[in-house]
Amino acid sequence: MSNLLLALTAVILAPFAGALISGIDRKFTAWFQGRVGPPIYQPFLDIIKLLGKECMAVNSRQRICVMVYLISAMTTVFLFFLGSDLLLIFFILTIGAVAFVLGAMSAPSPFSQIGAQRELIQVLTYEPLILLSFAGFFLVTGSFSVSYIQTWDQPLLFNLPLIYIALGFALTIKLRKSPFDISASHHGHQEIVKGSLTDYSGPQLAFVEIAHWYEIVFILAVFSLFWSTSLAGMAILLFLTYFAEIVIDNITARSTWRWMVAYVWPAGLGMIIINYVFILSI
Amino acid sequence: MFKKFINKLTLTSRVGSPWMVHLDCGSCNGCDIETWACLTPVYDMERFGIINVGNPKHADIFLVTGTVNHRNKHVLANVYNQMPAPRVVVSIGSCSNSGGIFRECYNVLGGADKIIPVDIYVPGCPPKPESIIDGALQAVKMFKNANS
Numbered sequence: 121m122s123n124l125l126l127a128l129t130a131v132i133l134a135p136f137a138g139a140l141i142s143g144i145d146r147k148f149t150a151w152f153q154g155r156v157g158p159p160i161y162q163p164f165l166d167i168i169k170l171l172g173k174e175c176m177a178v179n180s181r182q183r184i185c186v187m188v189y190l191i192s193a194m195t196t197v198f199l200f201f202l203g204s205d206l207l208l209i210f211f212i213l214t215i216g217a218v219a220f221v222l223g224a225m226s227a228p229s230p231f232s233q234i235g236a237q238r239e240l241i242q243v244l245t246y247e248p249l250i251l252l253s254f255a256g257f258f259l260v261t262g263s264f265s266v267s268y269i270q271t272w273d274q275p276l277l278f279n280l281p282l283i284y285i286a287l288g289f290a291l292t293i294k295l296r297k298s299p300f301d302i303s304a305s306h307h308g309h310q311e312i313v314k315g316s317l318t319d320y321s322g323p324q325l326a327f328v329e330i331a332h333w334y335e336i337v338f339i340l341a342v343f344s345l346f347w348s349t350s351l352a353g354m355a356i357l358l359f360l361t362y363f364a365e366i367v368i369d370n371i372t373a374r375s376t377w378r379w380m381v382a383y384v385w386p387a388g389l390g391m392i393i394i395n396y397v398f399i400l401s402i
Numbered sequence: 403m404f405k406k407f408i409n410k411l412t413l414t415s416r417v418g419s420p421w422m423v424h425l426d427c428g429s430c431n432g433c434d435i436e437t438w439a440c441l442t443p444v445y446d447m448e449r450f451g452i453i454n455v456g457n458p459k460h461a462d463i464f465l466v467t468g469t470v471n472h473r474n475k476h477v478l479a480n481v482y483n484q485m486p487a488p489r490v491v492v493s494i495g496s497c498s499n500s501g502g503i504f505r506e507c508y509n510v511l512g513g514a515d516k517i518i519p520v521d522i523y524v525p526g527c528p529p530k531p532e533s534i535i536d537g538a539l540q541a542v543k544m545f546k547n548a549n550s
Contacts, residue, residue: 146448155446162451168415169462174486176459314457321459322486 123202123267130201130337131194138333139163141340145366152370163329170326178227178319185223186320186327192216193334200341203267206254213250213338216331217243224316235315239303241377242293249290249388256283256392257345259399270348277346277357279399282391284346288361289388291339293380297365299372300380311374416462416488416545419451422538423461425481427514429468432528433495437465439531440538447535450542458484463541465534466514469497469504475517482518490541493520494534496527 143160150157177183192215199209221243224236254264260279261269269276277284293300304315312318320328343361347353375383426434440447441454455461458481470478482491493514496502501512514520521544524537 150446150448153443155443156449157446158448158451162419165415165419165451168411169419172412172416173462173488176486314455314460317460318457319459325460 127198127201131198134194134197134337135330135333138330138336139167141336141362142333145362148363148366149370152367163333167326167329170329171323173322175323176321177324181226182223182319182324185219185226186324186331188219189216189223190327190331190334192219193331193338196338197334197341200266200338203265203270206257206264206266206269209266209338210251210254214243214247216335217247220316220328220331224319227319229319231313231318232316234312235303235318238312238377239316241381242296242300242303245381245384246290246293249286249384249392250294252389252392253280253283253287253290256280256395256399259396266345269345272348275347275349275353280346280395282395282398284343286388286391286395287342288364289384291342292365292368293384294335294339295365297369299368299375300384301369301374302377302380305374413546417542420462420538420542420545421453421455421460422463422465423455423458423481423485424465424467425478427466427468427470427474427478427498429495429497433467433498436528436531437467437494437534440535445531445535447538450535450539452538458482459486461485462489462545463538464489464491464518465494465538466491466498466518466520467494469501469507470511470514470517471507471509472511473509475511478514478517488545490521490544491518492522492524492534492537492541494524494537495529496525499523499525502527 140160140163142163143158146162147157147160192212195212196209196216199205199212217239221236221239224232224239227233257269257276257280258264260276261272263269296304302315304317305312317325317328340358340362343358344354347357424434424437439445452463458464462485464482464485466478482489491514493499497504498514501507501510504510505512511517522537522541524533526533529537
């Protein structure tokens with residue numbers, strides 16, 4: 121019962137946490153670039169403004185895809201805080217990713233189409249890494265259940281250091297941050313305008329953004345499994361992880377999808393396999 | 403009461419988060435460079451919540467520079483029509499305001515306001531970044547008068 125309450129609270133609070141994190145992200149980015157930057161509550165203003173704008177959805181399929189993406193992102197957060205199965209969460213995450221790609225593909229705009237194709241390649245790149253990382257949790261603890269993994273008596277980071285790095289790759293791609301922001305260009309760079317987000321506008325864009333905040337919270341929640349023994353250790357690990365993401369976002373240029381596949385697969389899968397050998401040999 | 407609160411919240415957020423799209427109707431590049439200078443760390447328009455989005459479907463403010471002629475008037479109207487309401491148009495520089503020194507040319511229409519409704523005119527050839535930011539912020543204030 122308490123788990124259910126926790127999960128419901130998490131679903132309600134997650135967008136606020138995600139918005140605050142992205143506000144802090146923008147402030148840090150501005151600080152790195154020697155600017156003042158927008159206030160930390162800026163993402164809230166953006167979303168309320170977008171929700172109040174005229175609805176110009178290209179077609180009705182796009183609306184369905186946006187809702188599926190949002191609901192699947194909410195479900196992943198809900199199931200995680202419920203202490204559910206990591207594999208189930210992974211499949212629901214995939215449904216959301218596919219719905220997002222379908223939404224971009226439903227519009228005939230070439231920018232949206234290119235963004236959708238690139239998003240598909242991104243999904244192809246990070247999915248095996250996430251799945252094999254979850255298998256790494258299983259190899260150490262003997263369970264896919266989040267609530268069981270959280271009760272493990274020592275931090276999993278000591279057993280899974282390379283999987284932590286590989287998951288870092290996967291989740292940078294999932295967060296669409298540089299150098300892997302190839303499907304939806306982020307800041308000022310407009311080679312593909314806004315990629316898979318080009319044809320979303322007004323409330324639809326707001327829902328996509330809210331779903332993305334849920335994803336940020338989910339990703340940080342997955343990273344929290346690496347140090348679930350103490351709250352302070354977890355907080356420090358999450359701060360360092362996300363700070364590293366922001367730094368990498370700021371110091372790298374956008375890669376091509378060929379580079380992404382050719383680099384992330386060998387490096388990520390290699391690290392995961394070495395970590396497997398390390399676990400199984402103990 | 404609740405509706406009033408929502409309306410106020412929406413208006414506040416519109417003023418606090420205007421995203422801009424910039425269209426160059428064939429200017430000499432002077433106004434464009436001054437416009438882009440607003441986004442650099444020196445002037446940092448992002449501290450007012452202004453982001454350059456490059457996609458009319460995400461934008462609230464439409465910045466127009468350069469002379470509007472028979473060839474690009476369709477592009478101008480097209481970009482304007484793709485912006486979801488509420489939207490405001492800021493015309494930057496003499497060419498976009500009135501045609502400037504090209505006003506008498508046979509192909510020049512004489513100002514962006516011949517094609518789309520312009521809300522704010524920023525004078526100058528080219529205008530200073532300070533006045534462009536001022537124009538953008540004046541435009542933002544117009545959201546308060548717009549129907550929600």
